[in-house]
Amino acid sequence: MNASPVTFGDRIRAAFDTRGRLCVGIDPHDALLDQWGLDVTAGGVRTFGLRVVEAAAGHCAIVKAQVSFFERFGSAGFGALEEILAAARAAGIIVIADAKRGDIGSTMDAYAQAWLAPGSPLEADAVTLSPYLGVGALQDTLRYAVSQGKGAFVLAATSNPEASGLQKARVSGGSTVAGSVAAAVTAFNAETTPAGSWGSIGLVIGATVDPTDRGLPGFLDPIAPILAPGFGHQGARSEDRETIFGRLAAAVIVAESRSILAAGPHRTALARAMDDRQSTEGMIGD
């Protein structure tokens, strides 16, 4: 039986088949704002984000908004982010809020409300989460996401060199921290996902990470999406997807930001950069 595309994981899988696995970052760095002729203000990041969404419509299935670049302008920045998230969702684009939130109890519940509750001003399709307080502390949020047809991506192994000490630390039983995060998320998906569907709780694994070095478990089959930053500007290439992720490469969302955004500010040039990237790297229906 083929499950209908109802879980967030299934929506991602369906998007891969028809519209490709490219995820464009909405990352309004100062340098990019300047290049696009925009001010470093809430108004500037608003125009920037809306233009990326306009270009992505029909050319890219997934966008990822980097929350910090909006948060720096306080409520005005969040107002801009609300408009951008809503415009993307209205255009049928899957929206990931890259917020890396992580806390406990009712505090964590409030973050889930912020990013995943239907009708919330900041409603996205998925949010990134940070597990320093334990994946267990995120369980209620993960369950809430599944119950709402939403998703989440839990940080597992990141590419920055400063991360290696903590993420390679050994938990009781011998696996690495990164490996234990991956195992906990995999177990959660196994428990909560209907047969034939993809799970809705993904992992963040940098595209330039050595998975063996980080102690990531030998995965067999893709059962949930993997959000992989590090392609494009940061140096990872399409080949790396196969090398790093093996059979799991089929589950990888290719997150790129500067390599696409540098083609702006014009909508058609941005859209062409997205198309080129997806076709030359064989990202659609592979």
Next chain:
Amino acid sequence: MNASPVTFGDRIRAAFDTRGRLCVGIDPHDALLDQWGLDVTAGGVRTFGLRVVEAAAGHCAIVKAQVSFFERFGSAGFGALEEILAAARAAGIIVIADAKRGDIGSTMDAYAQAWLAPGSPLEADAVTLSPYLGVGALQDTLRYAVSQGKGAFVLAATSNPEASGLQKARVSGGSTVAGSVAAAVTAFNAETTPAGSWGSIGLVIGATVDPTDRGLPGFLDPIAPILAPGFGHQGARSEDRETIFGRLAAAVIVAESRSILAAGPHRTALARAMDDRQSTEGMIGD
């Protein structure tokens, strides 16, 4: 030579001597909003926060705003938070934004701008940070905080049971993750703090944590503040401050939320609850 109270750490130390070590949480849970007769809206959390600030003025040196309870209302919630942070700082109260942010590079810089830049709409005196990507990934933010006379608190050991696996994992060299975070922050303070001053980068250590079990290093003298949630409603008592933190007890900010806030909504009752707590627990000038 006695350094003048210029570092954030020195401001905390001076506040302990004259106004006590109590830090009241601005945590507008739904249940508290209901008890106070306020709506679960941006307007409700705004009134809640402003009332806590009004009660704290002259009765409590430090407040800690739990960002998630505002973020759930999007830009309107952040607008309320801006007003509350500004009112607290105008009243001479030291404001900690409990945001638990953590990322890398320019993304992390943007979070530093959001919470620590003078003149930012969300300007606080200090922000809490999460080190899953490594304390090294936070270094630029820590340096920025010091350069602006601001502070930060890095999550080290939290009280929730789900945290123990990750925080007790062993890094290369044998210390625990929590211990290595504490060591990195201590080294940072040693490097950046003038003689005679307290460092401005604190740790978050739950008041009900067993420090030996978490592998926290044997501290000798307090050199930077410690933010310790878990007092009051969560069960830790003043005696625990000595038992857990030893000589470091002198550096502990006693964070309480529900145990104080339950005395609301009236300003005088809230202020009395703060006074009572500080006097019965000997929190001023000890």
